[in-house]
Amino acid sequence: MGFADVLGSGKFVVTAEVSPPKGTDISGALAGARLLHGSVDAVNVTDNQRSMMRMSPIVLCHTLGEMGFETIMHMTCRDRNRLGLQSDLLAAHALGIHNILAMSGDYPTMGDQPSTKPVFDLDSVQLLQLIEKMNNGSDFQDKPLDGPTSLYAGAVANPGASPLGPQLLKLNKKALAKARFIQTQAVFDAAVFNEFADAARHTGIPLIAGIIPLRSAQNARFMNEKIPGVNIPDEAISRMEAAADPALEGLEIAAETIAGIRTNCQGIHIMPIGGHGNTRRLLEMCGLD
Amino acid sequence: MIITRPKPIEEILSMVEMFPDLSICVVGCGICARKIQTGGEPQVSMMTAQLQHCGLDVLDGKMVKHACSTESWDCLVEEDPALDKADILLVMSCGAGVSLLGRISGKPVLPGLDTTSLGSTLKDETLEDLCVMCGDCDVGLYAGSCPKSGCPKSQVNGPCGGSIDGDCEVGERECIWVKIYEILENRGMLELLDGIRPPVNHDRRL
Numbered sequence: 001m002g003f004a005d006v007l008g009s010g011k012f013v014v015t016a017e018v019s020p021p022k023g024t025d026i027s028g029a030l031a032g033a034r035l036l037h038g039s040v041d042a043v044n045v046t047d048n049q050r051s052m053m054r055m056s057p058i059v060l061c062h063t064l065g066e067m068g069f070e071t072i073m074h075m076t077c078r079d080r081n082r083l084g085l086q087s088d089l090l091a092a093h094a095l096g097i098h099n100i101l102a103m104s105g106d107y108p109t110m111g112d113q114p115s116t117k118p119v120f121d122l123d124s125v126q127l128l129q130l131i132e133k134m135n136n137g138s139d140f141q142d143k144p145l146d147g148p149t150s151l152y153a154g155a156v157a158n159p160g161a162s163p164l165g166p167q168l169l170k171l172n173k174k175a176l177a178k179a180r181f182i183q184t185q186a187v188f189d190a191a192v193f194n195e196f197a198d199a200a201r202h203t204g205i206p207l208i209a210g211i212i213p214l215r216s217a218q219n220a221r222f223m224n225e226k227i228p229g230v231n232i233p234d235e236a237i238s239r240m241e242a243a244a245d246p247a248l249e250g251l252e253i254a255a256e257t258i259a260g261i262r263t264n265c266q267g268i269h270i271m272p273i274g275g276h277g278n279t280r281r282l283l284e285m286c287g288l289d
Numbered sequence: 290m291i292i293t294r295p296k297p298i299e300e301i302l303s304m305v306e307m308f309p310d311l312s313i314c315v316v317g318c319g320i321c322a323r324k325i326q327t328g329g330e331p332q333v334s335m336m337t338a339q340l341q342h343c344g345l346d347v348l349d350g351k352m353v354k355h356a357c358s359t360e361s362w363d364c365l366v367e368e369d370p371a372l373d374k375a376d377i378l379l380v381m382s383c384g385a386g387v388s389l390l391g392r393i394s395g396k397p398v399l400p401g402l403d404t405t406s407l408g409s410t411l412k413d414e415t416l417e418d419l420c421v422m423c424g425d426c427d428v429g430l431y432a433g434s435c436p437k438s439g440c441p442k443s444q445v446n447g448p449c450g451g452s453i454d455g456d457c458e459v460g461e462r463e464c465i466w467v468k469i470y471e472i473l474e475n476r477g478m479l480e481l482l483d484g485i486r487p488p489v490n491h492d493r494r495l
Contacts, residue, residue, distance in 0.1 A: 077442075078442075082488065104442050104444065104449045104450075105442075106451065106458070107441055107442060107451075107458060107459045109459060109460075110458070118441065118442065120442045120443045120444070121488060121489075122488050123442070123443075123444045123445060123446050123488075124446075124449075125446040125447070125485055126446070126485070126487070126488050129485060156450060157450060158450030158451075161448070161450060161452065162453075162454050162455070163455065163467060163470070165470050165474065166447055166448045166464075166466045166467055166469075166470040167447070167448060167450070169447045169470065169479075169482055170444075170446060170447030170448060173446045173447060173484075173485050176484075176485055177485060185450055228449075228450070228451030228452075228453070228458035229450045229451050229452075229453070229458070231453070
């Protein structure tokens with residue numbers, strides 16, 4: 001069953017993230033994905049995440065698809081103009097990739113090629129509109145496609161944005177542009193997420209909450225400082241500091257967060273630091289495996 | 290107001306090295322670069338002294354009223370005949386001024402500054418990135434604060450997810466979308482932001 005059908009069935013979905021390699025060897029990424037086999041509804045493949053140069057996600061999505069995984073390909077507006085976006089969407093579709101997560105993308109200065117030209121020809125809302133057009137058989141300029149796409153496109157949101165008003169403005173436009181699901185930035189505060197979910201409910205779009213199990217207090221502070229949109233509360237950092245087994249404590253914090261938001265979302269998306277060694281364990285802790 | 294920034298002296302020296310044994314005149318601009326103190330009299334004098342200190346053949350620095358707008362090179366020379374004596378011009382103005390002086394003087398020109406954005410000055414404050422000259426202006430919809438220039442990602446349909454407490458994820462600046470939203474909310478005009486804005490029509494610049 002495809003991701004669209006699973007989400008449409010009302011099931012609580014689990015997705016997890018893998019990254020293409022920085023090089024030509026995809027064996028590590030495939031090994032990471034194998035750890036998820038049977039535990040997730042789809043594997044997300046990132047697109048130069050945090051503006052760090054990596055292999056195109058098209059290749060990894062295709063290979064994972066051949067291995068039987070349902071994939072969600074991330075597509076940012078940072079690296080391609082509208083011509084490039086359309087070309088890659090057609091290529092992805094031709095290779096059997098049907099789920100797209102449309103996003104603006106982190107700014108290049110965040111990453112390892114800081115002097116690169118930021119493109120941002122379209123924004124994520126316009127990318128969603130473009131996908132809808134291509135699904136209806138035409139390109140950006142309304143010229144007919146020789147074969148339409150059938151792409152299932154979602155978008156992202158940051159529940160912790162402060163103030164929330166402008167973020168909800170963008171969310172409403174994503175709803176207008178027919179986003180089928182919203183994957184959120186990592187959630188560390190259930191109350192903040194639930195407030196966002198209440199404010200987003202009118203859109204009727206399923207929310208998939210981002211989850212990052214913490215590894216250490218140091219790692220939590222690093223993310224607070226370096227990852228845009230991440231806000232880990234002091235209480236969680238204190239717990240990580242006091243823990244005898246920080247990795248286990250990170251899983252427990254994640255499991256508690258999931259329990260606290262579960263009725264307000266239709267799934268979770270696991271974005272581990274350093275591989276999926278503990279992902280199955282986290283899902284077991286939540287009764288989701 | 291065209292916003293410019295000083296170039297590192299090492300970069301200027303490496304450009305000057307391309308023209309050995311030629312005399313140089315440092316030329317400042319009396320409008321934007323003078324106002325924001327990147328290409329006024331003090332900066333021209335300082336650059337002239339720095340190049341002379343490096344043993345280069347540098348004539349006295351000169352100012353032109355506006356490097357980007359003049360009748361002709363002859364008019365500029367008429368005002369200051371010494372301007373024509375140098376073999377090459379190091380122009381401390383925006384890129385438009387450098388280009389124009391290069392076009393009309395018949396001399397090699399070198400840029401003394403980097404041109405970064407179209408902005409303004411308010412008292413002593415320099416406001417950068419007020420306009421990207423997209424050729425497709427709709428700033429009236431955004432309470433006069435253009436997100437194509439004020440947002441590093443040029444987001445026209447609302448903010449990205451990276452702002453933290455109203456600050457942009459890129460550099461030290463406020464998220465322009467927080468500002469736009471606040472102003473329109475206070476005016477009771479948030480409906481201006483309803484609907485999806487299209488991407489910039491780039492062929493309008495041609």
